[in-house]
Amino acid sequence: MEISLTVNGAQHRLRLDDPRVTLLDALRQHLGLTGTKKGCDHGQCGACTVMLDGRRMNACLSLAVMHDGDAITTIEGIGTAEALAPMQAAFIRHDGFQCGYCTPGQIVSATAMLDELRQGWPSQMSADLTAPQFTDDEIRERMSGNLCRCSCYPNIVDAIRDAAEAPA
Amino acid sequence: MRPFTYTRAATPAEAIGSAARIIAGGTNLLDLMKHQVETPDRLCDVNHVGLDRVERDGDGLRIGALVRNSDLAADDAVRTDWPLLSRAILAGASGQIRNRATTGGNLMQRTRCYYFYDIDAPCNKREPGSGCAAIGGRTRLHAILGASDQCIATYPGDMAVALSALDATVEVEGPEGRREIAATAFHRLPGTTPERDTELRPGEMILSVRLPAPLGGRQIYRKVRDRRSYAFALVSVAAAVGMKDGRMETVRLAFGSVAAKPWRAIEAEAMLAGQAPSADLFDRAADVVLAGAQGYGDNDFKIPLLRRTMRAVLAEATQETM
Amino acid sequence: MPDPIELTLRHQMNSRDERNLLDHTVQGIVGSPLDRPEGPLKVRGTATYADEDHPPGTVYGWLVRSTVGKGWVVGLNTSELRAMPGVLAVIRDDRLIRNPAQGQAGKAPYQGPAEVFYKGQPIAVVVAETMEQARDAALAARAQYDDRTDKGVFTPERASYETPPKKQATQGDLDKEMDAAAFRVDLEYTTPTMSHSAMEPHAAVAWWEDGQLKVRGSYQMLKHNVEELADALGISPKKVRILSPYVGGGFGSKLGISHEAVGAAIAAQKVGRPVAIALHRRQVYETTMRRSESRQRVRLACDRDGQLTAVGHEAWVSNLPGERFSEPVTQATPFTYRGENRLIGHHVGRLNITAAGSMRAPGEAIGVPVTEAALDELAEAAGLCPVELRLRNIPDKDPTTGKPYSGNRLADCLRRGAESFGWADRPQPGTRRDGEWLIGMGMTSAIRVNMLENSAARVTLAADGTALVETDMTDIGTGSYAILTQIAAEVLGLPMDRVTTMLGDSDLPASSGSGGSFGAASAGSSVMLAAQAVRDRLAERMGCDPGELTLKDGTAIAGNRQRQIVDLLAGDSLQGTGEIEPGTTSQDHRQACWGAQFAEVAVSSVTGEVQVRRLSAVFATGRILNPKTARSQCIGGMIFGIGQALHEEVMTDPRDGGFVNRDLAEYHIPANLDVPHIDVEFLDDRDPYANPMQAKGIGELACCGTAGAIVNAIANATGKRFHHFPVTLDKVLAKLD
Incomplete structure (x- = not known):
């Protein structure tokens, strides 16, 4: 079967002989976009976070065939070599990574997370479900789906706060 | 993951009555398929059939089966009038997973029992008649209520615990038509047929979840777990309590991760309703909930944990506001 | 391109370092909190694993x-x-x-x-x-x-x-x-x-x-x-x-x-x-x-x-x-x-x-938290402040062998840490509450042996004034790319962006590799020596003693003479190979890395859940090559300690030894919400017996003790002692009223 997948604005016709291919493996093995990482392959770490229509999701827990016609954003679609996105620059400035393996997932997740927060989505840390505040604990909770064993969490929180406060 | 054929349904009718396994968010099904715990030979993708709206339903709400967890938790009506449901959903999984996981799919979520997840271990739920490796094995996650000698697994989700407390109903449709199942009756205790998690019949599909009129009162979902976020519950408590003249008028109480289903505590509710809150009363109500509770070693602690958490949640829910 | 002029500098650590080269270079690149040079690749997903x-x-x-x-x-x-x-x-x-x-x-x-x-x-x-x-x-x-x-x-x-x-x-x-x-x-x-x-x-x-x-x-x-x-x-x-x-x-x-x-x-x-x-x-x-x-x-x-x-x-x-x-x-x-x-x-x-x-820190990672928890109980038995008990027992030489320490700053770390954390405010056990939460403070010393391993590197200063650092050293997140680039840039007097570092290829000169916290010291020393070999040749070309040469921003200065490094090279490229070997200073002196850590926890009196509210640490571990990456190593190590204290345990099935919780959903490493703000301070320190850079290990030291500070804080919060790690809520629950 053949599917149409728009990745980072570029449309791809992707021939899949096997419906078992996950979105993650399609990106990594079929399209050569290895920025999206495989840490657990079961939705337990967040290293494979991509955006579907602007919303973050784990690419490992979705089949590529389920995304025929969809538009996906991966880390390769965030910023460029010449002009890093503010979130990427903030991660470098605050040393929000060490080994770097969870980093693309963290950055994609953080980018989408800020959008969720701007839309007023609540989290389990929101004292008032109808008016979540931009606190460190809100960032921590909303980023808890992205594990980091180097444990750069405090730096990640600083980077996200910094990027959020940077002019858009 | 065994080979399968994939089809995409355009309408619910294309999925209903089909022998294919329905896939929506995929966040649990694909996880299980990669381990070959689930081995469907046909998948029917229902992500494009609609059923993705939250609508007013008289005084209540009708939640389409394909409404994503994060949309449901952020829905204005849910946040305001059924906050217990928002709280329960937000306590589960991660932002990424809630963006994909659906209302119907979450109800179909299967147990996290270590041995269910291990195709090399005996498991009556996965392979009827093969035995239960959890009994005599590691049981930190396992049931203290309603288990059987065939299976001691728990239902691990959060959303359904709130739905159970809120008296939601699950609207399903199969080849023989539509029917509604009370959320409290949707999941099954294992008995001698642990392979059947729910009352859903072959060919049936969940269309929506219906919430009755808002309960009001104070609504609390407290999830106790090994890590502060992104971990399954050891015990969770869903409570909704309305107070009048210093007495509990309406009481709803349900527990998660202690049984193969969300554990609605009807008897304890009846005992509490109409009474003035007191520590002693909460304790006696906990006695009622825990009558017949049994630990299996590692999970013995869930018995005192449920009692203590229940007492604290009730105390908080009945506290007079300043 | 003509073959490079090959130069070699070998050094065995048989005596204390007197030259202290990195304190006499002038650019200040080493010791600065610089960003990782490979950062842009990692944040764009183009670093390849x-x-x-x-x-x-x-x-x-x-x-x-x-x-x-x-x-x-x-x-x-x-x-x-x-x-x-x-x-x-x-x-x-x-x-x-x-x-x-x-x-x-x-x-x-x-x-x-x-x-x-x-x-x-x-x-x-x-x-x-x-x-x-x-x-x-x-x-x-x-x-x-x-x-x-x-x-x-x-x-x-x-x-x-x-x-x-x-x-x-x-x-x-x-x-x-x-x-x-x-x-x-x-x-x-x-x-x-x-x-x-x-x-x-x-x-x-x-x-x-x-x-x-x-x-x-x-x-x-x-x-x-x-x-x-x-x-x-x-x-x-x-x-x-x-x-x-x-x-x-x-x-x-x-x-x-x-x-x-x-x-x-x-x-x-x-x-x-x-x-x-x-x-x-x-x-x-x-x-x-x-x-x-x-x-x-x-x-x-x-x-x-x-x-x-x-x-x-x-x-x-x-x-x-x-x-x-x-x-x-x-x-x-x-x-x-x-x-x-x-x-x-x-x-x-x-x-x-x-x-x-x-x-990470085999030995001390699980030994130190235990002895430090036992010391806490001894302090209680003796009616002494835990910090004071430790201060009274710091020997002036290794009490087992009688050998001198290469340096021992434990007392400084304890005093400074206690002060900045606000240790004096520690409550009596089981007396401080915040709603249902019992609040407590605990502390630990942090100790880890310091090591040096054989390591080699090559530094090539090309005729165009750019430098290439090559070694088979790996960067596992520890900051090797950053510090090796910094060391070469500092010693050669070049800006960071004129130095490229190639790692992780076994065809390159053999390094210590990453492990035992000896990577930075060993591979770093070899890069320093390689660059020093090149530098010495530049001094020769300037007609001065190496000690009189200043290299800065691509310029060589000796006395009142100044020349561009590119001019000194005159079309040549200089290739230095540096080799460091451990020597007698490893045997003559007890070398260790030191620190003190302080934790504040909240323990739910309802569920037994434990939350770490504050963590703070002071370390004295030789020269800090890059305070930014060093701090990241330390917070990472301390968070390892949170997991060790509270969550992490592989459960085995007693019937066949199988690991039952063999995934990231059930083996609970800390998630973002588990981690509070963390303070890390480095004391200005040098260890002349460690290596020519006078730097020591960092990444492991940070987790040698943290779990002890946390269980001691839990004891302070609850008035109960816990002897079985991790302190999961069921263990706390069993001792709560």
Whole structure:
């Protein structure tokens, strides 16, 4: 079967002989976009976070065939070599990574997370479900789906706060 | 993951009555398929059939089966009038997973029992008649209520615990038509047929979840777990309590991760309703909930944990506001 | 381009460093909190890890696991598997390994997949055209066993323990002093099996070109890994090249060659195509390495003034039959505190569970939190402030050997840490509340031995004034790219952006590799020496003594003369090779890294849940090469300590030794919400006996103690003591009213 997948604005016709291919493996093995990482392959770490229509999701827990016609954003679609996105620059400035393996997932997740927060989505840390505040604990909770064993969490929180406060 | 054929349904009718396994968010099904715990030979993708709206339903709400967890938790009506449901959903999984996981799919979520997840271990739920490796094995996650000698697994989700407390109903449709199942009756205790998690019949599909009129009162979902976020519950408590003249008028109480289903505590509710809150009363109500509770070693602690958490949640829910 | 002029500088650490070169260079690049040079690649997802950049035609392998805990494989449904779609080979080769090589082994680990020593042990490799096909075929594998699970030893209680004579030590009479002393504690602790859980699963892609084997893998110590892989395959190390340009976390789990590389190399030979094997997360848990569980008995006694008079520390750990490594739990105990009467015991049990190996600070990571928790109990018994008890017991020389310390700043760390944390505000045990939460504070010393290993590097200063640093050193997140670039830039007087660092290729000069916190000191010193060789030649060309030369921003200055480095090069390129070797300063002096950590916790009086509210640390660990990356290493280590104190435990099934919680959903490493703000301070420090840079290890020191500070804080919050790690809520609950 053949599917149409728009990745980072570029449309791809992707021939899949096997419906078992996950979105993650399609990106990594079929399209050569290895920025999206495989840490657990079961939705337990967040290293494979991509955006579907602007919303973050784990690419490992979705089949590529389920995304025929969809538009996906991966880390390769965030910023460029010449002009890093503010979130990427903030991660470098605050040393929000060490080994770097969870980093693309963290950055994609953080980018989408800020959008969720701007839309007023609540989290389990929101004292008032109808008016979540931009606190460190809100960032921590909303980023808890992205594990980091180097444990750069405090730096990640600083980077996200910094990027959020940077002019858009 | 065994080979399968994939089809995409355009309408619910294309999925209903089909022998294919329905896939929506995929966040649990694909996880299980990669381990070959689930081995469907046909998948029917229902992500494009609609059923993705939250609508007013008289005084209540009708939640389409394909409404994503994060949309449901952020829905204005849910946040305001059924906050217990928002709280329960937000306590589960991660932002990424809630963006994909659906209302119907979450109800179909299967147990996290270590041995269910291990195709090399005996498991009556996965392979009827093969035995239960959890009994005599590691049981930190396992049931203290309603288990059987065939299976001691728990239902691990959060959303359904709130739905159970809120008296939601699950609207399903199969080849023989539509029917509604009370959320409290949707999941099954294992008995001698642990392979059947729910009352859903072959060919049936969940269309929506219906919430009755808002309960009001104070609504609390407290999830106790090994890590502060992104971990399954050891015990969770869903409570909704309305107070009048210093007495509990309406009481709803349900527990998660202690049984193969969300554990609605009807008897304890009846005992509490109409009474003035007191520590002693909460304790006696906990006695009622825990009558017949049994630990299996590692999970013995869930018995005192449920009692203590229940007492604290009730105390908080009945506290007079300043 | 003409050949470079080759220069060499070797140095063995046989005397204290007097030159202190890095304090006499002028750019201030070393010691600055610079961003990682590879950062832009990592944030864009273009840094390539092991299971990436596959050569054309790559096919996929998947390991088949043993489903019994002990026995022999006597058959496999090979022909059935061979008939499955896409399957190219089903490999049961005697060269397959039982468990990964231990760190610095330099030879193959135990080989042969027929005998099963633990559940989950790889017994075959299935190769197929696609990953999906390989995975399915591997899961369809059905082995016949001569099942001896009933003879397996799966729990420490059933193990018989060896007591290696070389690992025991006594001094004075511990028993007698324990009876006589004014205050004493005699405590038993347990720590569980833990997992490194690096975010990048072990993976390797292997291919053969003209009899040469190339492997892209995720490894920490390439010079040893080449030897291990060659030995496993029965070929010359000269025929093996390993590439690990980026390593997605190691923590010791990737010290030695592992199943994926051996399996992929054999498979690639067999199918004649490149083979990629990426371990599934479950396989990472059950077939790579674990940190051994431990049982520890600690006996401490002190006199009325709080002077320690007896220190006893005995540990029981485990490993697979035949594995030489055993977690050196008591490593810091002989030299940290006073005490004339001392007993060190070390016992190794043989278990049929996954191999035990080095995990971040093997030894101190689980030994120090335990002795520091016991000290807390002794302080309470003696009515002394825990900080004061420690301050009264810092010896002026190693109390076991009588050797001088290369430097001991423990007292400074304790005092400074207590002050900045606000230790004076510590409540009486069990008295401070915040709603349902019980609040407490605890502290620990942090101690880790300091090491230096042989390491070599090459630095080439090209005629255009740019420099290239080359070594087979790896960057597992530790900041090697950053600090090696900084060192070369500093010594050569170049801006950072004119220096490029190439790492992670076994064809480059052999370094120490990453491990034991010796990487920065060892590889860094070799880069410094290599650059110094070039610098010395520049001094010669300037006609001055090296000591009179100043290099800055591409300019050479001597007295009132100034020349561009490019002009001095005059079309030549200078290539320095630097080699550092440990020498007598490692034996003459007790070298260690020091710190003090403080924690504030909240314990739910309802559920027993524990939250860490504050963590703060002061470290004195020699020159800090890059305060930004060093701080990240420290917070990372401290967060390891949070996991160790509160969450992390591999649960094994007592019936067959299988790991039941072998994934990231159920093995709970800390998530973002578990981690509070963390303060880290470095004291200005130099250790002239450590190496010519006067720097020491960092990444491991940070986790040697944290869990102790946290359990001590829990004790302060609740008034109860906990002796079994991790302190999960069920354990707290059992002691709550």
